Amino acid sequence: MVEITGYGVAVIAFLAVSLIVGTLTYKLVQKSGRRLIVAGKSLPLFMVGTMLVAQSVDGNSSLGAIALIYQYGFWAGAVIPIGLGVCLLMTGAFYGKKLNKMSMFTLPDYYFRRYGNASEGISGILMIISFVVLVAGNFAASGFILQTVLGIPFLLGIIIAALVVLTYTIAGGLFASAYTDIFQIYLAIGSFWAAFLFFAGGFSGVPFDTILASAPPGYLDLSGLFDTANGALINWAGILALGLGDIVALDFMERVFAAKDSKTVRRGAFMGAGLTFFTVLPVGMLGIVAFHFLPGLEDPYVALPELALNHMPFAIGAAILMGVLGASMSTANGGLLAISSVISRNILQRVIRRRLLGKESWSDSKLLTITRLCVIPVMVAALTLGYFMPQPGIYLILAFDIVFAGALAPLTLGLFWKKANMPAAVVSLIVGTLLRLLMFFIVPPEWAGLDTMIPPVISFTLFIIVALATQKKWPGKERHDVNDYVPPEEDLISGEDLKHFRANAHGSV
Template identity: 70%
Template sequence: MAGLDGYSIAIIAFLGLSLVVGTLTSRMVKKSSKRYMVAGKSLPLFFVGTMLAAQSIDGNSSLGNSSLVYQFGFWAGAAIPIGLAGCLILTGTVYGKKLNKMALLTLPDFYYRRFGFASEGISSVIMMISFVILVAGNFAATGFILSAVFGIDFFWAMLVGAVIVLIYTFAGGLFSSAYTDIFQIYLAIGAFWAAFIFFAGGFSGTSFDTILAAAPEGYLDLSGLTTLAGGGLVNWAGIIGLALGDIVALDFMERVFAARDGKTAQRGALMGAGLTISTIVPTSMIGIIALFLIPGIPDPFTIFPTIALNHVPFWVGALMLMGVLGAAMSTANGGLLAISSVVSRNLIQRDILKKWLKRPGMDDKGLLRTTRIFTIPMMGAAFILAYMLPQPGIYLILAFDIVFAGAWAPLTLGLFWKKSNMPAALTSLIVGTGLRLLMFFIIPLELAGLDTFIPPPISFALFIIVALATQKKYPGEKRHGVVDYVPPEEDVVRGEDLKGYVESATR
């Protein structure tokens, strides 16, 4: 490891601050699984909006974005923040308010209440796989930054970042995310703009027109959206896959559930969308700037730290490094908590203990303890994937292609169509996801993007056909006196949750 310099000291201070603030939030958990998973459903607008932005602005949409732009053109990377912002707009205008009022702890809770045990189990597994991929992308981003700053092997660099995230996630749950996101994400946004303005404003000593002229033909025009040769099919697949698929995102919905009321959830999502939109230009243009500064770099994923360390003033570079690091850590924190909550709450507590073993399940302290324990193996799984295939950016799109294909139709139709039922949900989950995996192998490279576009409409259509065909045996209109929903079980859902849930379901 090289001797400490100003960059190293700045990063160590940033990591230390994140660790201390995140760990101190353990006092706010108060031995409650509900407070650990969704912050007691108490968060105001500023926290909700900031946290949603922090999940959107991550290592994939910053470092991964820039590397994709460097390799394939502006729209290849910009598709990520554009798609994520679109998702948050849809969440705020269509989904957030209604889901917040249901008093859920995890997103698979919705599939259980609406469609029963089997749908809950399958959706849980699909979302877990999706989020292990997402967290892996962000662990890889932290590894690239720390390796460049400290001159250490990628494995050890990534391990340092992953362990720090694990420690404060284990300690404070969603509260650790709320309080670390405040300084991590606004610092990231400021850093991205500082870097862009340094070059766009001519402060680097080179006119911005000269920098732009270094971009290959087609990199900055609309061909990346309008032509097959320019990557239009792939880029639109990324935008739409994220805009719709990320609605079925454990971490986004975790924050929607944590909002103190439906209006706060709605406004928080729109605030998060606005903050995400603000990063599209600076993060994407870093990839174009790198084409001028460091053409032919062997590893495109290192362009961000290379520019930060060698081509901007110290204060701008330090901000850039901390910005990407904070963005990646904040999303890894939220994703790690979301996966662990699903394992403990939906798979172990309900599907394994109650359904299959016919046991009463865990009490609240047991659920809290189990959720914390499972942050450890989930971190391990994401770490191994990130080390084997470090691909920030590509991972994000892949992660939400999976849930878009199978889980989006049951969520959307389950919320807004009274005839939705269990057979339809199972068909959509199994066929949609299976078809997406099949198309990964059979769609030729020149038609990449079709594997994103084809499965969701087939899944959606099958849901409607199966629901209509099975209405007589599985009516969707009323069950147990609660309109459209299976009542929540008693062991974890508190009295105040049940009241709010029933009120929302019967409106």
């Protein structure tokens, strides 16, 4: 029997507000696929920075990180916000400005423009798989919150969260994310700090040093970074997979493309990085607090909601629950939209419709309709995975392991090395990914982490070797002028945008 408490009322109200605000952004889409996917490339700094941190501080990096800390120690979960913060720093410093100037809808657009259809199709499939895993983790986190707060079955909880996200993703696309993130993510960050200060200040009735002393040996020292017996390899693998692999992130890059200019991207990425790093201490310490107050939990993924319900003041506990739920839905929203955009634009429109069938591209309004329809099966796939294998936190690292192994080298070397070419990209994508899969089965548990670290190194090495060996037949581009990236397809970029980019090109993207 469902018993609605004050916490339940707060969570239900929060879901309702998110649904209403997100759905009202329907009017901003204006029957345009471009506006649904990248908000018409119009978003200002505050929205871009907020959306980037919202994709970092989600259910995986909060509820999932606390569950990992509860089981394995501080660094096991802290690597998630640390890695994501590093990714945003890298994006701001090296990648964001170049990619924003290319006026793309999706990240596979880059692989098409630089390397052609084969690379576009392979990278698109890898990113779809990666992000279904990511969205599954956030649906699972939302399901755990609703299950614990409302006393409903986990399946019902995950379905409710998924339907809310589905509705406003179809309605407003990236605009829905922009407007709901504003109240969702700052509530999450503020509530993490309020909860941490509540326990650190001894207001729980237990001195904080007593809480810290209850942690097992190795939970709070640096052995998690330097001792392989305490998971150092796995922890560094997590930092690398997120810090570098997350650069090849559909949702991050969707926001990079949506920023109104390259200066906004740079500042927004640094803003997002700062706010993400700001969550490392409170999230990490809440994992230790949960270990003290909730010993012997059968399911560590309910550690945070149980802590919020039973060991915090109502105001802080309710804010935590709403904040984690909102953060999870925010990333799920961005992920659903990003995956659906790749399916509709890159796989269905360009690879299948144009390349294989030789038909004309869809109009902007037709792309809008197809993208919205694609959201539904993507939601079902992520919900199914999240229900049968609910592992927030682990899913986040796994998601970017996939693209870290094969897709990072073609993106990075394509941007910064003029000899990058199609054969190198295809080999890197295929071999890097297959090697990661193979190493999953052959690397012994005591060396876990190497299966994440080794494939990208080989992928980069093979890319360079193949590119140099095939330059005569497939020469790389001599320069990275804006016009080099504009393919002879009317569907990639509007005439108005093309005039704008040519007028503002200064020789280097």
